[in-house]
Amino acid sequence: MNAVFKTFALASFLVMFAAGAHAGETVVSQKNKDFSQKSLKIKVGDSIAFRNDDPFFHNVFSLSDAASFDLGSYAQGQSKSVTFKKAGTVEIECSIHPNMKMVVEVQ
Amino acid sequence: MAADRSNENNSISARVGTSYPPGQGEGSPEGRRPLRSLLIRGAIAAPLVLGAAIAFATKSAERMVYDTDGEAITLEAGHPSLAKWRLPDVPMPENNVSTPERVELGKKLFFDPRLSRDGNMSCASCHSPMFGWSDALPTGRGFRSELLGRATPTVVNTAYNPIQMWDGRKATLEEQAMGPMEASSEMNMDLARLFKWLNDTPGYKAAFQRAYPGEAIDHRTLSKAIAAYERTIISNNSPFDRWVAGDHNALNARQVRGFEVFIDPKKGNCSVCHSGANFTDNGFHNLGLPSWGDPNPDMGRFAQKPLPKMKGAFKTPTVREAAATAPYFHDGSAATLEQLVDHYNRGGVVTTNLSPNMKKLDLSAEEKAALVEFMKALSSPQTAVELPTLPN
Known part of the structure; x- marks a missing residue:
């Protein structure tokens, strides 16, 4: 009985830990020269993983005051993550394909 | 090719079907003569089998390639996989839907050298229909033949582009239209002088009124008219x-x-x-x-x-x-x-x-x-x- 309880407690802890580890991360795909989400609301400290699902290169960047970054060019299947540390509106684009745009509201 | 062959097969089937007289089923006199019936059926079946074999062979011979989008493209005229290469209708902004009057005005402006400071350069000087709506030069020539830094891009199908210029500094044709007139190295026009002249020219005044009734003759309507004309310069019948x-x-x-x-x-x-x-x-x-x-x-x-x-x-x-x-x-x-x-x-x-x-x-x-x-x-x-x- 004690062993069963211990196993249950350990499993519960692992589930909670795993859920907690991914609570603040959203995956945004780059597919057909578009972002899978045009707008997104997240909290300060959350992350977005930008995954390239197109068979050619993309280059995600932002020059916004709330977050300025350039992930560089990367190929299909690769993903790069950004953690947003400041509240505000972040406009994100692909430098290679300027039609690809999305807006992230960091609250 | 496969579509043609398929049609051939269909037509063979149709001919066989229509030449088969009514009443020749199981209970017909043909059914009472097995050998002759078999021969006839064999004669009918043979072309069908041959047709199917040809169709299969043709299908197998179709050329297919995975393109740069990772999609399977069949290299056959009219194949559905080619749909993404069909040009859609020309897009136009809600505030500048083309009309014959707007296109006519835009054409006059596009070809009018009086829109430049020296009165000798029009949009068409560099974007000439004789050279594919470009100028056949390595890089353009501007005000008093000043050598420009970049090649003159063609106007053809720029109507479809959501971003304009070699460096993308203008989004729309309307935004781009005034650029060469304003640039000191290109048409180098005095804009105040330009709009005074346009407003004082009865022919232009009437043309603007027909194209944009009730609107002023200014950089907005001038740009809109030129953009409306550029949206007629389309290549879609190659x-x-x-x-x-x-x-x-x-x-x-x-x-x-x-x-x-x-x-x-x-x-x-x-x-x-x-x-x-x-x-x-x-x-x-x-x-x-x-x-x-x-x-x-x-x-x-x-x-x-x-x-x-x-x-x-x-x-x-x-x-x-x-x-x-x-x-x-x-x-x-x-x-x-x-x-x-x-x-x-x-x-x-x-x-x-x-x-x-x-x-x-x-x-x-x-x-x-x-x-x-x-x-x-x-x-x-x-x-x-x-x-x-x-x-x-």
Whole structure:
């Protein structure tokens, strides 16, 4: 009985830990020269993983005051993550394909 | 080809079916004579089997290639997989839907040299219909023949582009229209003088009133009218367009082969940037041209978006009407389509900050020739352009 309880407690802890580890991360795909989400609301400290699902290169960047970054060019299947540390509106684009745009509201 | 064969088979079936007299089923006199019946049925079945075999063989022989989008493309006229190369209707903004009056006014303005400071340069001076709506020069010539830094881009199908200019600094045709008039190195026009003159010219006053009733003659209506005219400069009836629509005879075998090389990422890889029906991703790429190695090279898109990858990157032009718009590249450094293909085949010359889409291609002479032939099949039949009567 004690062993069963211990196993249950350990499993519960692992589930909670795993859920907690991914609570603040959203995956945004780059597919057909578009972002899978045009707008997104997240909290300060959350992350977005930008995954390239197109068979050619993309280059995600932002020059916004709330977050300025350039992930560089990367190929299909690769993903790069950004953690947003400041509240505000972040406009994100692909430098290679300027039609690809999305807006992230960091609250 | 397969569609043709399929139709042939259908017609064979139809003939067999219609020549089979009514009443020759199981209970017919034919049914009471087994040997003759078998012979007749065999005679009927043989062409059907043969037809099916031909259809199967044809189907197996269809050429298919995975393109730069990772999609399976069947190289057969009119095949549904070619749908993404069908040009849609010309898009236009809600506040400047084209009308005959707007197009007519825009045409007058486009060809009117009085819109330049010296009264000798019009939009058409550089964007000439005689040279594929460009100027056939390596880089343009501006005010008093000043040498400009970049090649004159064609106006053809710019109506489809969501971003304009080699560096993308203008979004729409309306935003772009005034640029050359304002630029001191180009038409170098005194805008105050221009709008006073337009407002004082009865012919223009009436034309503006017909095109934009109740609106002022200013930079907004001037830009709108020129943009409306530019939206009529469209290439959408090339041999390639007709082949995509289903005309088997529109392209020859070498041109189809060239299209295959164009879209195959393991061959030409061209459509990774020259994508879709207008043959552009409207994106920015550094092609590793020799001029990128100059002491102070043109930084291109970097001036608009200061990101490392945008250094020396320029907007992908359409390939439509390529045969009429030599020389090529933003610096006009390729005089012919053959030279252009050779550059890509090398994978670029100055490879600092090279686009990741560029790579050494190792194309054979046959593949390079086929590519050129395919690009020549992207030209629509030439139509005469009637010059407008300019207002006074």
